[in-house]
Amino acid sequence: MQISLTDQNSFNGRFSPQTLTKFKAALDPKEFKAVKNFKAGKKYTQIDIVTIQREPKRLSSGIVVIPKETFAEFSNTKAKAGIKCRIKLADGELPFDMNTFKMFTEELIKRGEKLIAKFK
Numbered sequence: 778m779q780i781s782l783t784d785q786n787s788f789n790g791r792f793s794p795q796t797l798t799k800f801k802a803a804l805d806p807k808e809f810k811a812v813k814n815f816k817a818g819k820k821y822t823q824i825d826i827v828t829i830q831r832e833p834k835r836l837s838s839g840i841v842v843i844p845k846e847t848f849a850e851f852s853n854t855k856a857k858a859g860i861k862c863r864i865k866l867a868d869g870e871l872p873f874d875m876n877t878f879k880m881f882t883e884e885l886i887k888r889g890e891k892l893i894a895k896f897k
Contacts, residue, residue, distance in 0.1 A: 790818030790886065793825040796873075803873040812878055818886040822893075825850040826877070827863070828870045847871040849881070851889030862892035 792800070792815065800812045818824075831844045847870060848863040864885065871877045 789816060789820040790822030790824060791816055793823050796824070796826050799826070799873045800878070804875070808875055815878070815881070817881070817883065818890055821853050821855045822886070822890060823852045823854050824881065824886070824889070825852070826866075826871070826873070844868070845870045849885065849889065851886075851893055853893055856893075858896075860893055860896045862889060862896075864889055864892075 792812065797813060801809050804812065827848045827850045829846050829848065831846065833841050833843045835841050846865060847867045849866050850861055850863050852859070852861040866877075866880060
C-alpha cells in the first residue's frame, strides 16, 4: 500500500485541527508540512486519529491491564447529523510520527467514506 498525495482541488479531505496539532508537536517542520498538505478523499472528508482507553482488565496473575486502541475516525464536515465512523488501526496507542501518517492509504480513506455513505 502506498500513500497518495495529490494537489488536485477535487480532493479536499484532510486531517482535523486536533490531529494536526498532535502531529506538529511530534514532527519536525519538513515532515509536518507533508502531513499538513495531505489531501485525500472526497470533498469535506475530515480524518482524525483517536486513542480510546478501554475498561481495565484483571489477568489471572492479579495484574491489572488498561488496554488502549487507536482508531481512524472519518466524518463529513458538512453533514447535519454529524455522522462519524471509525476504523481500528491498532490495539495500542500509536505515536504521531511518519509511520502512523503512512498508514493513511487511499484504500483506508475509501473504506471510511463508504462507511459514512451507508448511514446517509
